[in-house]
Amino acid sequence: MMQRTIAFLCLALLLLGAGCGPETPRPLPVPEEPTYVPVDRDDAEDLAALLSPGSQGLCSWSDLRPGIEQNLRYIRTRPGDAVCVRQPGLLLTWSQLEASVSELLATLDELDGDPELLAERFQWFKLEPGTLLTGYYEPWLAASLTPDETHKYPLYGVPDDLKVIDLGRFHPRWAGQKLVYRVDGDGIEPYHDRAAIDGAGALDGQGSEIAWAADPVDVFFLQVQGSGRLDLPDGSYKHILYDGKNGLQYVSIGRVLIEKGFVPKEEMSMQRIRSFLDENPDVARDILFANPSYVFFRLSDEGPFGSIGSILTPRVSVAVDRRMIPLGSVVALKTALMDYAEGESKPFFSLVLAQDTGGAIQDTRVDLFCGTGVEAETLAGHLQERAEVYMPISRRVLDSLPNNLE
Numbered sequence: 001m002m003q004r005t006i007a008f009l010c011l012a013l014l015l016l017g018a019g020c021g022p023e024t025p026r027p028l029p030v031p032e033e034p035t036y037v038p039v040d041r042d043d044a045e046d047l048a049a050l051l052s053p054g055s056q057g058l059c060s061w062s063d064l065r066p067g068i069e070q071n072l073r074y075i076r077t078r079p080g081d082a083v084c085v086r087q088p089g090l091l092l093t094w095s096q097l098e099a100s101v102s103e104l105l106a107t108l109d110e111l112d113g114d115p116e117l118l119a120e121r122f123q124w125f126k127l128e129p130g131t132l133l134t135g136y137y138e139p140w141l142a143a144s145l146t147p148d149e150t151h152k153y154p155l156y157g158v159p160d161d162l163k164v165i166d167l168g169r170f171h172p173r174w175a176g177q178k179l180v181y182r183v184d185g186d187g188i189e190p191y192h193d194r195a196a197i198d199g200a201g202a203l204d205g206q207g208s209e210i211a212w213a214a215d216p217v218d219v220f221f222l223q224v225q226g227s228g229r230l231d232l233p234d235g236s237y238k239h240i241l242y243d244g245k246n247g248l249q250y251v252s253i254g255r256v257l258i259e260k261g262f263v264p265k266e267e268m269s270m271q272r273i274r275s276f277l278d279e280n281p282d283v284a285r286d287i288l289f290a291n292p293s294y295v296f297f298r299l300s301d302e303g304p305f306g307s308i309g310s311i312l313t314p315r316v317s318v319a320v321d322r323r324m325i326p327l328g329s330v331v332a333l334k335t336a337l338m339d340y341a342e343g344e345s346k347p348f349f350s351l352v353l354a355q356d357t358g359g360a361i362q363d364t365r366v367d368l369f370c371g372t373g374v375e376a377e378t379l380a381g382h383l384q385e386r387a388e389v390y391m392p393i394s395r396r397v398l399d400s401l402p403n404n405l406e
Contacts, residue, residue: 034324034364036089036125039390044119047349047390051115051332055348056315061111067317067353068105068330070310075101075328084326090125092393097326100394104330122392124332127324131364133335135383136225136319138304138312138372141218143211143230145238151212153219158244158296159208162191180247191246193292199285210299211240217277220288221270223295226358227304229372239303248292250359256290270381293359306356306369314371315348319356321363325391329354333366335387340378364389 039047053061078084080095100122107117118124144151161182167174181188196202198216211230213219222228226242254273257263262280263272277284306312306319308327318333325331334349352368361367366389370376 032129034087035128036087036391037128038089039124039126041119044122044124045116047124047332047334048115048118050334050349051118051351053350055337055346056350058316061108061351064316064351064353065105065108067310067313067355068101068108070308071328071330071353071355072098072101072105074308074310078328084328085324087324090391090393092326094326096393096397097329099397100392101328101330103394103396104392118392121395123395123398125391125393127364127389127391129364131366131387131389133333133366133368133383133385133387135368135370135380136358137370137376137380139218139222139225139228139377140231140237140372141222141228142214143240144233145211147209147212151214151233153213153216154203154209155211155213155219155222155240156197156203156208156296157210157298159203159206161206162244162246162296163188164244164247178247180245190248192294193246193248193289194294195289195292197246197294199289208296210297211238216288217274217284221274222297223293226295227297229303230299239300240297241300241303241305242295243298244296245359246292246294246296248294250293251291252360253287253291256287262287271378308355310355312355312369313353314369314376315350316353317355317369318352319358319361319367319369320354321361321365322354322357324364325354325366325389327354327357329391332390332392333368333387334390335385337379337385338382340375 053059053063058064075094075098078094080093080098082094083091084094084097085092103121107121110117142151143155147154163181163183165179165181167177167179180191182191183189192202213222213230222240228240230238230240232238254263254268254270257273257276258265258268262283263276277287302311304312306317307322310317318331320327330351330353332349333352336345337348338345352366356367356369358367366387368380368383370380370383
């Protein structure tokens with residue numbers, strides 16, 4: 001049986017690399033290529049003067065110290081001479097990034113009195129075109145560690161029959177890609193999708209359950225956010241953290257609701273999705289099953305954690321595409337955030353920390369961690385703002401490596 005399984009794996013690898021035949025391909029629109037553009041000194045000084053930690057709930061720039069130290073710990077785990085970002089306008093190695101972030105850390109205590117040091121000691125690079133800023137949060141959901149009449153919707157750990165293989169071991173063209181699968185008889189198959197798991201009980205009897213929730217819609221939104229807190233019947237709570245997925249493509253059910261005419265595009269938000277699902281249980285199941293992607297979890301006494309292993313900080317931690325903005329870096333984010341208590345949008349321009357990633361976070365898009373609770377859920381659910389991202393890089397680093405820029 002093992003020989004046949006290997007044969008099926010090889011076939012899957014070949015199919016991943018297969019072309020579409022000799023037909024003339026349809027022309028596709030060419031997207032504007034993201035580029036890092038140097039900001040001149042005078043403009044950087046003007047920008048630095050506008051930066052403020054107040055919109056993040058911080059009293060001083062020094063409050064960023066623990067988070068930046070976490071970033072440096074992550075950066076130092078990477079090979080120093082390896083490239084961490086290679087984009088038009090900017091080429092950096094991990095050692096260069098470490099030196100730059102270390103200098104920023106050493107400058108923190110001076111920034112409250114002299115913010116223009118960020119322009120004096122650092123060359124700013126603007127990421128163009130502009131960025132889409134979205135938000136995520138840590139949801140709370142009613143749950144139990146044992147099933148009962150109220151808590152009957154399972155939350156799963158990674159099942160024993162889920163297998164993952166690194167495709168880069170087979171050919172360099174697949175470097176960084178993974179295949180998630182299961183063995184079925186003498187062959188392999190894609191892992192079970194959402195309809196099979198939640199609809200057909202594909203995981204029944206495997207013992208993969210780690211908790212049970214009171215609401216299946218809560219389970220879905222927990223999977224979208226990637227982590228959360230379980231509010232247990234005895235008044236205690238557990239963090240529930242991302243631990244893996246089934247490898248199938250993520251499909252936005254918000255887009256499904258728009259395409260089916262259930263929700264107008266201009267009304268779309270996370271809250272609108274939830275209200276539709278709650279009010280239309282007859283179609284909610286099929287809508288949820290339209291997204292085949294499925295997330296598996298683990299329980300913890302601490303959290304939520306980002307991709308670099310640090311606990312996320314509200315309005316400070318961001319999820320990024322690591323090819324565009326390296327994990328561990330510090331960037332300036334300029335946008336506006338709605339204050340729903342006052343009903344007006346307020347400027348946000350501050351330093352944020354690249355500490356997380358996400359399957360839907362691609363190219364220049366940035367996802368802001370909004371925290372936990374009702375206010376964070378409201379902000380994250382509605383956040384769709386244009387934003388500007390600037391990466392400050394130490395002038396000392398750039399001066400010592402004149403061939404750094406492309």
